[in-house]
Amino acid sequence: MKLPRALVVLSLLALLAGCDEDNAVSVRLRLAQDLSGTIITSALAQPSGPGAVEQATVGASFDRQVALRGAKGRFPALEGLKVGDLKFSGSVPEGGLRSCRVEVPTGPEAQWPALFVPLPEADRRSAAEAFEVSGKARDVGRTIKIEIELPSSVVSNGATGKVRGTKNTSDGAIATLIVPIEAAREGKEPLVWHITW
Numbered sequence: 001m002k003l004p005r006a007l008v009v010l011s012l013l014a015l016l017a018g019c020d021e022d023n024a025v026s027v028r029l030r031l032a033q034d035l036s037g038t039i040i041t042s043a044l045a046q047p048s049g050p051g052a053v054e055q056a057t058v059g060a061s062f063d064r065q066v067a068l069r070g071a072k073g074r075f076p077a078l079e080g081l082k083v084g085d086l087k088f089s090g091s092v093p094e095g096g097l098r099s100c101r102v103e104v105p106t107g108p109e110a111q112w113p114a115l116f117v118p119l120p121e122a123d124r125r126s127a128a129e130a131f132e133v134s135g136k137a138r139d140v141g142r143t144i145k146i147e148i149e150l151p152s153s154v155v156s157n158g159a160t161g162k163v164r165g166t167k168n169t170s171d172g173a174i175a176t177l178i179v180p181i182e183a184a185r186e187g188k189e190p191l192v193w194h195i196t197w
Contacts, residue, residue, distance in 0.1 A: 023042075023145060024068060025042060025044060025116045025117060025141050025145070026041070026144060026145040026146070027040075027086065027145075028040040028041075028147045028149075029147070030149040031100070031149065034092070035078040035079070035100075036075060036076050037078065039072070039075055039081070039083075040070065042069065042070045043069050043115065044066055044067070044069075044116065044124070044127070045066070046067070047066070047067045050062070051067075064129045065130055066127035066128065078100065084115045085110060085111040086102065086103070086104055086105075086146075087102070088100070089101045097155060097197065098151075099194065099195065099197075100150070100175075101193070101194055101195075102146060102177065102193040102195075103191075103192050103193075104161075104177075104179060104193065105190050106184045106188065106189065107185070107187050110187075112144075113181050116141075116181070117181055121182055124141050142182070143180050144178070144181055145176060145178050146176070146177045146178075146179070146193070147176045147177075148176075148195060149173055150174070150175065150195070151173070152173055152197050153172055153173050153197060154171075154172070154173065154174070154195060154197055155196045156195070156196045157169070157194075157196075158193075159191055159193045159194070160194075161187075161189050161191035161192055162188075163179055163180065163183050163187050163191050164180065164183040166178065166180070166191065175195045179191065
């Protein structure tokens with residue numbers, strides 16, 4: 001296995017080792033001063049067939065399968081960055097607070113829920129059992145975590161719009177929004193998250 005691919009696999013394994021519902025499905029940004037940055041995404045995926053481990057296993061049959069896909073990349077500007085229909089923008093005014101805005105569409109027309117969790121809710125709960133034998137991981141894929149690491153400490157962090165169960169927090173230079181995916185699928189208005197630093 002090539003080194004970069006091995007590192008991705010190891011990072012996904014580390015993610016699952018401490019897996020809770022807030023970690024497996026995510027968009028993570030690290031912003032530079034000019035609002036360029038790094039993006040890391042992770043999403044559940046339906047496997048197209050048995051994986052190498054299932055095929056090499058003798059004496060057992062598998063009835064739960066789900067894949068976790070991760071990707072890392074760079075973007076030259078926050079303005080215009082989209083992940084499906086999740087929209088990111090930001091501003092860097094002279095002498096004022098810098099800001100970031102994330103628009104999270106909701107309702108049946110929203111595209112991002114199916115991109116990150118391409119399973120109906122009952123299938124998602126069933127497939128999540130593939131991650132952990134005691135059932136503690138049953139909430140894997142129940143929420144999406146959007147995490148933004150800023151160049152300096154968060155000044156304010158708030159969301160407008162109503163999606164039941166949404167949480168936004170900050171700690172130092174990291175702001176986090178957690179959105180329940182099923183509640184977002186039933187939403188009636190976009191959720192808009194604002195951060196300043």
